[in-house]
Amino acid sequence: MGFDGSPIFMQTSGSFAELVFNTGALAMVILIVLVLLSVVSWTIMFEKVRLFARAGRQSAAFLNLFRGERSLKQITVVAGTFPDSLEARLTHSLGKEIADGELRDLSNLDAVMESRIGTLLSEWESYLIFLSTTATVSPFLGLLGTVWGIMSSFMSMGEKGSADLYVIGPGIADALITTIFGLGAAIPAVIGYNAILRVVRRRSDELSSFSVRLKTRILERRYSELEKS
Amino acid sequence: MRQSFIISVIAHVLVLAALFFVAKTVPEMRLPQNIYSVKIFQPAVLKTEQGKSGTPEAKAKAAEPAVPKPKNEKKKEPEKKPEVVKENKADAAKEGKGMDVSVSGDPSGLTSMAIDAPRFPFSYYLSAVERKVSQNWFSSESGRGEGYSCVVYFRLARDGSVGDVSVEKSSGNQFFDRSAQRAVRSSAPFPPLPRAFEDPWLGIHFTFIQKD
Numbered sequence: 001m002g003f004d005g006s007p008i009f010m011q012t013s014g015s016f017a018e019l020v021f022n023t024g025a026l027a028m029v030i031l032i033v034l035v036l037l038s039v040v041s042w043t044i045m046f047e048k049v050r051l052f053a054r055a056g057r058q059s060a061a062f063l064n065l066f067r068g069e070r071s072l073k074q075i076t077v078v079a080g081t082f083p084d085s086l087e088a089r090l091t092h093s094l095g096k097e098i099a100d101g102e103l104r105d106l107s108n109l110d111a112v113m114e115s116r117i118g119t120l121l122s123e124w125e126s127y128l129i130f131l132s133t134t135a136t137v138s139p140f141l142g143l144l145g146t147v148w149g150i151m152s153s154f155m156s157m158g159e160k161g162s163a164d165l166y167v168i169g170p171g172i173a174d175a176l177i178t179t180i181f182g183l184g185a186a187i188p189a190v191i192g193y194n195a196i197l198r199v200v201r202r203r204s205d206e207l208s209s210f211s212v213r214l215k216t217r218i219l220e221r222r223y224s225e226l227e228k229s
Numbered sequence: 230m231r232q233s234f235i236i237s238v239i240a241h242v243l244v245l246a247a248l249f250f251v252a253k254t255v256p257e258m259r260l261p262q263n264i265y266s267v268k269i270f271q272p273a274v275l276k277t278e279q280g281k282s283g284t285p286e287a288k289a290k291a292a293e294p295a296v297p298k299p300k301n302e303k304k305k306e307p308e309k310k311p312e313v314v315k316e317n318k319a320d321a322a323k324e325g326k327g328m329d330v331s332v333s334g335d336p337s338g339l340t341s342m343a344i345d346a347p348r349f350p351f352s353y354y355l356s357a358v359e360r361k362v363s364q365n366w367f368s369s370e371s372g373r374g375e376g377y378s379c380v381v382y383f384r385l386a387r388d389g390s391v392g393d394v395s396v397e398k399s400s401g402n403q404f405f406d407r408s409a410q411r412a413v414r415s416s417a418p419f420p421p422l423p424r425a426f427e428d429p430w431l432g433i434h435f436t437f438i439q440k441d
Contacts, residue, residue, distance in 0.1 A: 017249040035245075039237050046233035 019177045022170075023145075024152070030145040030178050034138055038185035041134045044127045045192040051084060051124075052199055058085035066091070066213075072221045073099060086120050086203060087210045098218065106222055113211045120207070124200050128193060135189040142182020149175025340366070345432030351423045358385070358419055362435060366412035377405045377439040383413050385431045391417035397434060409437040 020031065062082045066075060076095025082088035093116060097103040103112065153171030340363050342355060349355070379400035384393045394413050396406045413435065422431060 020249070035241065039234075039241050042237035042240060043230070043234040046236050047230055050233065 019174055022174055023177060024149070026148055027145045027175070027178050030141050031181050034141055034178070034181040034185045037134045037138055038188070041131050041185070041189045041192065044131055045188070045196070047127075048124075048192075048196050048199075052196075052203075055084040055086065055203075058082040059087050061085075062088040062091075063210075072217055075217075086117075086124070086207050087214075089120060090116055090207065090211065091214055094214065094218065106219065109215060109218065113215065117204070117207055117211060121200060121204050124203065125197075128196060128200075131189045131193040131196070135186050135193055138182045138185040138189070139179075140182070142179040142185075145178025145182075146175045149178070339438040341436040341438070343434040343436075345434075346426070346428060349426065349431070351426065354420070354423055358416075358433070359435075361416040361419060362412050365416045366437065367408060377402050379406050379409050379437055381406075381409045381413055381435045381437065383433055383435065385419055385422060385433060387422050387429060389417070389419040389421045391419065392430075400437075400439075405437075405439060409435075412437070 023031065059082075062079060062085050065078055066087070070078070072095055076092055076099060079085075079088040079092035079095065090113070094103070094113070103109075150172055153168055153175060156171065157168055340359060342359055344355070377400035378398075379396060380398040382393070382395050382397040383391050386392060391413060394410055396410065399406050400409075
C-alpha cells in the first residue's frame with residue numbers, strides 16, 4: 001500500500017483480488033451493487049430457463065392428449081395437471097368457466113381468449129424488466145466508479161506533483177475494475193434478456209395458433225349440445 | 230425460485246474465485262539471469278554487468294582485471310574504462326556480498342553503483358535509479374579537473390523513498406561530497422522497488438567520479 005496512505009502509491013502484486021480490495025469506499029459500494037444485480041439477474045435467467053424447459057415438456061404432453069379423442073370436459077380436467085404449460089392453463093381456465101356456466105355467451109370468446117393469453121404471457125415476461133434494467137444501468141454504474149477513481153487519481157497526482165507511470169498506473173488500473181464488473185453484469189443480462197424475450201414471442205405465436213384450435217373445440221361442443229337439446 | 234437463486238450465487242462465487250485466485254492482471258515478468266545491456270552515451274560508455282561477484286572466485290576474478298575487460302564489453306572509447314572498472318570492482322570487493330551493476334557517463338562525470346542485495350536481477354530498475362541520480366547531479370565547479378571520486382551510501386525503501394544518505398568514502402573535497410549527496414536527495418522519490426524483490430529496502434553504494 002501507499003507509503004502515506006495515498007492510493008496512488010500502492011504497490012500492486014498484479015492479482016485481481018488486490019485490485020478489488022484496494023478500491024475506495026465508493027468503488028466498493030458500486031462493486032457490491034453490481035455483484036448483487038448480477039446475482040439477481042442470473043437468478044431470473046435460471047428461473048426462466050427452467051420454467052421454459054418444464055413448460056415445453058408439459059405442453060408437448062398436453063398437446064398429444066388434446067389431439068386424442070377426448071371430450072372438452074375431460075381435457076379440462078387433464079389440463080389442470082400441467083401447471084406450467086400455457087396451452088394447458090388456457091384450456092383449463094376457459095373449460096372450467098364454460099363448465100361452471102360462467103361463460104355462456106360465446107360471441108365474445110375471442111376477446112376473452114385474447115385477454116387470457118395476454119395475462120399468461122405477461123406472467124412469463126415478469127421480472128424481465130429487471131434484466132433490461134441491469135443491462136442498461138450496470139455499465140453506467142461501472143463507468144461512474146471508474147470516472148471517480150480516475151478523478152481522485154488525478155487529484156493525488158496533482159498533490160504529489162508527479163506524473164510517473166508508477167504513480168498513476170495503479171490508480172487507474174484500480175479505477176477500471178468497476179467498469180469490468182459493470183460489463184460483467186451487463187453482458188449476460190443483455191444476452192439473457194434477448195434470448196428470453198425471443199422465447200416468449202415464439203410461445204405467444206404458438207399460443208395464438210393453439211387458441212384457434214381450442215376455439216373450434218369449444219364451438220364444436222356447443223353445437224353438439226345445441227343439437228342434443 | 231430459491232433453487233435458481235442458489236445456482237446463481239454459486240456461479241458467481243465460482244467466477245469471482247477464479248478471477249481472484251487464478252487471473253493475474255499483470256503477467257509475471259521473466260528476466261534472464263544474466264543481462265548484458267550496453268548503452269552508449271555521448272562521452273563515455275555505459276556498461277551493465279550482472280554476475281555473482283559475491284562468490285569468492287568471482288571476487289578474485291574481479292580483483293585481477295584492471296585493464297583487461299570482460300568479454301561482454303563493447304569496444305568503445307577504451308580510455309575512460311579502466312579507472313571506472315577498477316572503482317567498481319573495489320567497491321564490490323569491499324562490500325563482499327554485493328554486486329557491480331553499471332557504469333555510466335554523464336555531462337558532470339561518471340557514476341557507478343553497487344548494491345547490497347546478493348541477487349537483484351532487475352537491471353532496468355537500477356539503470357532507472359542511476360539515470361535519475363545522474364540527471365540530478367551537478368558537481369561543483371570547485372573540484373573540476375582534479376579527478377575526485379566519492380561513494381555515497383543510501384537506502385531505498387519499498388515505496389522508492391530515500392533514507393540513510395551518507396558519504397561512505399569521501400573524496401576529500403567536501404563540496405564534491407555534498408554535490409553527490411544532493412544529487413541522491415533531490416532524485417527522491419525513486420520508482421517503487423520491483424515487487425518481486427522481497428526485502429524491505431535496498432542499500433545502494435553510489436560512486437561519483439569527477440571527470441577531468
